[in-house]
Every structure is written in structure tokens, then in C-alpha cells.
Amino acid sequence: MTSSRPGDPESTTAAAPARTTTRILVAEDEHELASLVRALLEDLGYEATLVEDGQAALDAIAQERPSLLITDLAMPRMSGEELIAQLQQTEHRDLPIIVLSARPDAATRIAPFPGVRLLMKPFDIDEFEALVMRSLPPAL
Amino acid sequence: MDGMLVATHVGFLTLGLASIVRAVRAPGRATLDAAIFFGLVGCLSILTLLYGNNEISNPILNGVRQALRLALPLALLRVLDGFIPLRRGVSILYTVAWAACLAAALAGPPLARVALLLGSLYIFIGLPYVAFEFALFARRATGIVRRRMEWLGIGTLSLVAAAVARVCEEYVPVAAPVAHTAFFIAALGTGIGYFLGLTPPAAIRRLWHFEAVTDVLKMLAAAPLGEAVGTPDTRVPLEVARSFGAPRGALALWRPDVQAVLSGVQRVEDIPSPSTSIANRVYQTQRSVYAEDVTTYDPANAEMYARWNTRTILAAPVTVGERRFGTLALYGPSPGGMSPEDLPALEAVAREVATFLVRREVAALQIEASAQAEAALLKDDFLAAVSHDVRTPLTALMVRAQLLARRFNRSDDTESADAVEALVADGRRVQRLVETLLDVVKAEGGRFTSIFEPHDLRHIVNEVVSSLIEPQHAITVRGNAAAEVDAERIAEVVQNLLDNALKFSKSATPIDITIDGDDTNSRIVIEDRGVGLTTEDLTTIFNRFQRGSAAQHAGGAGVGLYVSHRIIEEHGGTLTAEQREGGGSRFLISLPVEVAQPKATPADTSIARDNDTSEARPMLIPATDGAAR
Numbered sequence: 184m185t186s187s188r189p190g191d192p193e194s195t196t197a198a199a200p201a202r203t204t205t206r207i208l209v210a211e212d213e214h215e216l217a218s219l220v221r222a223l224l225e226d227l228g229y230e231a232t233l234v235e236d237g238q239a240a241l242d243a244i245a246q247e248r249p250s251l252l253i254t255d256l257a258m259p260r261m262s263g264e265e266l267i268a269q270l271q272q273t274e275h276r277d278l279p280i281i282v283l284s285a286r287p288d289a290a291t292r293i294a295p296f297p298g299v300r301l302l303m304k305p306f307d308i309d310e311f312e313a314l315v316m317r318s319l320p321p322a323l
Numbered sequence: 324m325d326g327m328l329v330a331t332h333v334g335f336l337t338l339g340l341a342s343i344v345r346a347v348r349a350p351g352r353a354t355l356d357a358a359i360f361f362g363l364v365g366c367l368s369i370l371t372l373l374y375g376n377n378e379i380s381n382p383i384l385n386g387v388r389q390a391l392r393l394a395l396p397l398a399l400l401r402v403l404d405g406f407i408p409l410r411r412g413v414s415i416l417y418t419v420a421w422a423a424c425l426a427a428a429l430a431g432p433p434l435a436r437v438a439l440l441l442g443s444l445y446i447f448i449g450l451p452y453v454a455f456e457f458a459l460f461a462r463r464a465t466g467i468v469r470r471r472m473e474w475l476g477i478g479t480l481s482l483v484a485a486a487v488a489r490v491c492e493e494y495v496p497v498a499a500p501v502a503h504t505a506f507f508i509a510a511l512g513t514g515i516g517y518f519l520g521l522t523p524p525a526a527i528r529r530l531w532h533f534e535a536v537t538d539v540l541k542m543l544a545a546a547p548l549g550e551a552v553g554t555p556d557t558r559v560p561l562e563v564a565r566s567f568g569a570p571r572g573a574l575a576l577w578r579p580d581v582q583a584v585l586s587g588v589q590r591v592e593d594i595p596s597p598s599t600s601i602a603n604r605v606y607q608t609q610r611s612v613y614a615e616d617v618t619t620y621d622p623a624n625a626e627m628y629a630r631w632n633t634r635t636i637l638a639a640p641v642t643v644g645e646r647r648f649g650t651l652a653l654y655g656p657s658p659g660g661m662s663p664e665d666l667p668a669l670e671a672v673a674r675e676v677a678t679f680l681v682r683r684e685v686a687a688l689q690i691e692a693s694a695q696a697e698a699a700l701l702k703d704d705f706l707a708a709v710s711h712d713v714r715t716p717l718t719a720l721m722v723r724a725q726l727l728a729r730r731f732n733r734s735d736d737t738e739s740a741d742a743v744e745a746l747v748a749d750g751r752r753v754q755r756l757v758e759t760l761l762d763v764v765k766a767e768g769g770r771f772t773s774i775f776e777p778h779d780l781r782h783i784v785n786e787v788v789s790s791l792i793e794p795q796h797a798i799t800v801r802g803n804a805a806a807e808v809d810a811e812r813i814a815e816v817v818q819n820l821l822d823n824a825l826k827f828s829k830s831a832t833p834i835d836i837t838i839d840g841d842d843t844n845s846r847i848v849i850e851d852r853g854v855g856l857t858t859e860d861l862t863t864i865f866n867r868f869q870r871g872s873a874a875q876h877a878g879g880a881g882v883g884l885y886v887s888h889r890i891i892e893e894h895g896g897t898l899t900a901e902q903r904e905g906g907g908s909r910f911l912i913s914l915p916v917e918v919a920q921p922k923a924t925p926a927d928t929s930i931a932r933d934n935d936t937s938e939a940r941p942m943l944i945p946a947t948d949g950a951a952r
Binding site: 216257286288304305306308 | 706707710711714715717718719720721722723725726729750754761
């Protein structure tokens with residue numbers, strides 16, 4: 184684990200080219216998994232911000248204007264679906280979204296939002312990385 | 324003799340003959356009483372027609388006429404006794420009075436005045452007494468019997484009127500002409516009243532039955548369906564008894580546990596001889612019964628009937644179509660107006676009661692089905708929660724393991740690298756186990772959410788084959804066909820079958836997948852050259868998963884085959900297994916090219932399933948021997 188901590192020279196060199204301006208918002212109420220996801224993203228050279236619920240995610244999106252949202256579905260205060268639905272009403276409706284979920288009915292829950300990508304938990308980290316890179320808009 | 328007189332007596336004679344015919348055709352207390360009464364009237368009418376109202380010169384014939392005349396109140400008392408059992412004293416008193424009157428009348432002139440006095444007393448006390456008792460009974464009577472009572476009341480009042488008119492004609496000369504006409508009108512009223520009351524003709528009886536049946540139908544239509552089937556139900560038989568004017572009613576239902584037909588309040592221990600009881604005999608023979616005296620009909624249970632103060636029973640089978648529920652019975656301490664002629668109407672009502680019971684069963688099934696659907700929803704929620712709670716820590720574990728694997732793969736520590744790879748593989752196995760468990764539960768409830776779309780089966784198969792990691796077998800895919808399928812589900816089936824083939828055949832042996840089809844069906848055939856299947860396997864292979872048995876291994880291939888079978892079933896297709904010629908096994912998936920219609924809804928499935936297994940549905944506990952073959 185320690186090897187993938189940010190700043191670790193080994194992992195940064197192994198990961199994709201660093202795009203330091205690319206910020207990714209991670210909404211996940213499980214602390215352990217959230218920090219693991221952040222580590223994975225930072226290995227890829229992205230900056231990750233962690234929030235614990237949908238409401239906090241909405242606020243963070245308004246403030247930080249991330250390039251990608253990675254969100255859980257089951258979260259306190261505001262669920263992932265609500266968060267996505269709310270985003271459709273804002274200027275951030277084009278924000279790419281990846282849903283990470285352990286719910287068996289996740290696919291039906293996000294069915295109303297066609298652009299949203301789904302990755303079921305537990306996931307393959309290669310697959311996760313590929314999905315993140317595919318979801319991000321081409322670097323400027 | 325005037326025409327009016329002739330007409331009246333011909334009328335009486337006709338009534339007499341009609342009631343005798345009826346008594347022969349439908350033997351019973353009521354018809355017999357009516358036949359006796361109208362027979363007496365008819366005989367008197369013959370004498371009157373032959374000899375007029377005057378004294379008959381032949382003393383024997385004269386005596387017979389006197390005896391018949393005086394016997395009329397006695398016959399009426401007998402009729403009354405059929406409805407309300409009379410005290411023995413009353414019957415004896417009247418028989419003695421009849422004999423005394425007759426003796427006085429026959430003694431001739433010396434006792435003529437005494438005879439007249441006795442006769443008058445006898446008639447003027449006896450007839451009002453009968454009328455009074457009938458009126459009392461009529462107040463309590465209901466339904467058909469009440470109608471009959473009304474007519475009997477009219478008949479009795481007319482008889483009293485006729486007697487009064489006769490006396491007036493004889494002793495009040497001024498009123499004689501009026502009394503003469505009044506007598507005939509009253510006599511006719513008596514005939515009609517008694518005839519309708521005692522032996523109503525079929526048309527009128529049908530009319531009254533129609534009223535009774537309509538009453539029962541109304542009650543059944545309004546009766547609540549909520550109560551569980553088989554609970555003691557007293558309201559239905561009470562209402563039927565009321566409509567038919569019977570003292571009491573009972574609905575006895577077949578109880579498989581005690582192999583007897585029992586009403587709600589009965590216990591099988593209370594019946595000395597359950598097999599001969601009327602309710603049971605009606606149920607067994609499916610024929611309705613009128614037992615005027617149950618002690619002769621069913622002597623083995625005489626003591627029980629005595630305990631219930633029951634003498635007469637009218638019973639019909641509660642059956643509709645093939646469905647036999649039990650027996651509907653009307654009973655009482657005397658015929659009390661019940662008659663064998665009520666049987667057709669009671670049979671009709673019993674059929675309606677059976678229909679009502681069917682409706683109640685259906686309602687109960689619906690309630691049960693919706694409760695099951697609710698339970699299934701709860702189970703879904705529970706499963707979602709469990710799978711979420713298992714997957715969440717598993718996700719963290721898997722991410723950590725994969726990160727570790729990456730790190731060791733870049734190092735020289737191959738031993739640790741292998742160990743971590745194994746850790747990742749183990750994690751994947753746990754993950755698959757969770758998926759399989761979820762699949763099994765979905766299959767159990769018949770709730771795969773299938774999206775049927777046209778697909779190339781070759782494409783689906785190729786995807787599965789190419790996803791295999793370093794297969795040790797030469798896998799050949801031939802042919803192609805299209806079908807409306809849920810691609811993900813079919814891929815799962817192919818994956819399961821392929822896993823099986825790989826698991827049970829030696830490495831490097833070929834596995835052939837052939838896809839073909841015609842206008843209606845598409846087929847995927849998977850053949851291996853492995854250990855093959857035993858004959859026993861062929862019958863049980865898709866049933867390995869048995870509900871309720873203790874679980875040995877949850878994730879064995881048996882579960883996979885079971886799930887596969889259910890998926891193909893949902894597609895309206897078939898999944899079969901057979902021996903491959905030359906060794907190995909052959910699995911054949913046959914799918915309809917077009918899905919006819921969405922498969923049964925969850926509620927339908929659960930009803931259909933509960934029909935073939937009546938025991939309660941236990942939670943999922945897969946049982947396999949750990950291997951599919």
C-alpha cells in the first residue's frame with residue numbers, strides 16, 4: 184500500500200503521464216475505500232478530492248469544478264442517484280460520471296441517466312483505471 | 324243438487340286424488356298427512372255427490388260418513404304434528420273425543436242431541452286450536468315454510484268459517500241462503516288454502532324456492548371472503564335454513580385430517596359412526612338425501628341425533644364441478660315443513676355455496692400470493708443489503724490485493740508475487756460466490772430481469788470463449804444463428820456450461836461448440852470429451868439444487884447448472900444434457916428465435932410453484948455434492 188502513496192517515486196513513474204490540473208471528485212462514504220480510490224487516482228497523476236455524501240459532492244463540484252465525478256450510490260444525506268439527478272439541473276450536466284456500486288440493482292437505478300458509466304464493486308483496478316481515463320475529456 | 328255443490332265436491336275429489344298421487348310419488352310425512360286429509364275430504368265428497376247432503380238410508384254408509392266427518396279435525400291435528408310435534412296427551416284426547424262423538428252419533432236418536440253437542444264441542448275446540456297453533460308456528464316460520472303456513476292459516480280460517488256457515492244454515496233460517504253461499508265459498512277457500520299449504524303444486528313451489536334461493540344468493544354475494552377457508556362457518560347454513568324455513572342448518576366440510584365431513588362445531592369424537600353419518604354419506608355418494616326419521620336411516624348414530632334433538636334431515640352435496648367441499652344439511656326435531664320436494668332447490672343452493680367456497684379459496688390464495696410477493700420484495704431488499712455489505716469490504720480487500728500484486732510483479736520476489744496472485748484469485752472466487760448466490764435467489768423467485776433483444780449467438784459465444792484465461796483445451800466454435808435473448812444471461816449460461824466442460828475433461832481434449840437453428844429455434848451445442856454423465860446424472864443434473872436440504876457447498880457447479888436451466892426456461896427454451904457418442908457429455912441449449920411473450924410474473928410463478936409443492940417455502944439453502952457430475 185505504501186508504494187502507491189502520492190509522492191512515491193516508484194508509482195508516479197509507473198502511472199500514466201501526470202496531468203496535475205485534472206481534478207477528480209470522489210463521493211464515497213466508506214473511508215477506507217475512498218482513500219484507496221484516491222491513492223489509485225493519484226498514482227495515475229490526478230488530484231482527488233474526497234467527500235462523504237451527495238450534498239457535499241454538490242458543494243464541492245460548484246467550488247472546485249472537477250473534470251470527473253466518481254460516486255457511490257448508497258450514501259447518507261443525499262444518495263448517488265439524487266446527486267446525479269441534481270447535477271442534470273445545473274451547469275455541470277456534462278460532467279462525466281462513474282458510479283461505483285455494490286448494489287445488485289445499480290444498473291436499473293442509473294438507467295435514467297444514459298451518460299453515466301457503472302463499475303460494480305468489487306472491481307478490477309486495471310478496469311477502473313481504464314474507465315477513468317476513458318471518461319475524462321481529452322487533456323487540453 | 325245445485326251446480327255449485329257439484330263443482331265444489333268435484334274440486335275436493337280432485338284435490339284428494341292429486342294429493343294421493345303426490346304422496347305416492349314423493350313419499351314423506353308431509354305428503355302422507357296431506358293425502359290423509361284430502362283423501363278424507365275426497366271420500367266425503369264422493370258420498371255427497373252420490374247421496375246429497377241428506378241422511379243416507381244405509382246405516383253403515385251413514386256411519387262411515389259420520390266417522391269421516393269427525394276424523395277431519397283429527398287429520399288436521401296430524402298435519403299440525405308434522406310441523407310442531409304435539410304433546411302426546413293432545414293426540415290421545417282427540418282420538419278419544421273422536422271415538423265418543425262417533426259412538427254418540429251412531430247410537431241414533433236417543434243420543435242425537437248429545438252427539439250433536441259433543442261433535443260441536445269437538446269441532447269448535449279442535450279447529451280453532453289447530454288454527455291457533457298454526458298461527459303461532461307461522462309467526463316463527465321463515466322462507467318457504469312461512470308461505471305454506473300462511474296458506475294453511477287461510478285454509479283453517481276458511482274451515483272455521485265453513486263450519487259456522489253450516490251451523491247458521493241449519494239453525495238460523497233467516498240467514499240460510501246467505502249462509503249457504505258463504506259455506507261454499509269458505510269450503511272452497513279451505514280446499515285451496517290447505518292444498519297450497521300442504522302440497523303446493525310444482526309451479527308455486529318453484530316460485531317459493533326461487534325466493535329462497537335468491538335470498539341465499541344475495542347473502543352469499545354479500546358474505547365476506549376474508550375468513551380462512553374451513554373455519555367454522557355458521558352464517559351460511561343459518562341463512563339457508565331461514566330461507567327454507569327449516570329449524571336449523573349446518574355446513575359440514577370434508578376434513579382430510581380426520582377423513583370425515585364435519586360442521587364447524589362438531590368433533591369427530593362426537594360421532595359414533597362417522598362413515599354412516601348422513602353428511603358423510605351425501606358427500607361420498609354425491610346424492611342428496613331426505614331422511615324423515617334419521618334413526619331408521621342411520622341407526623348407528625341414533626344416540627348422536629337424539630343429543631342434537633334431530634329427527635329429520637334434508638341434505639345436499641356442496642360440490643361444484645370436480646370440487647367437493649362437503650354437505651349442506653337442514654335439520655330439525657320434526658319434518659317441520661321440510662319436504663323431499665325441497666331437495667332440487669337445496670341442491671341448487673348447495674352448488675352456489677360450493678361456488679362461494681371456491682371464491683373464498685381464490686381470495687385466500689390471492690392474499691397469500693400478495694403476502695408472498697411482499698415477502699419476496701423484503702427478501703430482495705435484504706439481499707441487496709447483504710450483498711452490499713459483503714461487497715463493500717471485499718472491494719477494499721480486492722483493491723489492496725491487486726495493488727500488492729502489482730508491486731510484487733515488479734519485484735524479484737516471485738514467491739510473494741505468486742502468493743498475492745493467489746490472494747487475488749481467492750478474492751475473485753469469493754466475489755463469484757456472492758454473484759452466484761444472488762443469481763440462485765433470483766432464479767428461485769423466477770425474477771431474472773430479462774431484456775430480450777435479437778442477438779447473434781455466435782457473437783455471445785465468442786465473447787465468452789475469448790474471455791477464458793489460458794484455456795487448456797482447443798475450443799472450436801462453428802456455425803451461427805440469431806435469437807431474441809438477454810445476451811448477458813445467455814453468456815452466463817455458456818460460461819457455466821463451458822466451465823463445466825473444462826472442469827470435467829482432461830486438458831488438451833477438444834471442446835466443440837456448434838451453433839445452428841431453423842425458423843423457430845436456435846441451438847447452441849457444447850460437447851466435451853470428458854468423464855461424461857451417468858444415467859442418473861441425466862435425470863438429476865439440473866435439479867441438484869434442492870430447496871430445504873442441508874447445504875454442503877453453495878458454489879458448486881450444480882448451482883451453476885440450476886441457474887442456467889432457469890435462465891433458459893425464462894427464455895422459453897430448453898437446456899438438456901446427454902451422453903456424447905464416443906465419450907464425454909453434450910449440453911444442448913435450444914432457444915426460440917422469437918420470445919413469445921414475457922414469462923410469468925413473480926406472483927404467477929409463486930402460485931404455480933406452490934401448487935406442485937404444498938409445503939412452506941424455505942429460504943434458499945442450496946444442496947449439491949460439490950460437483951455437477
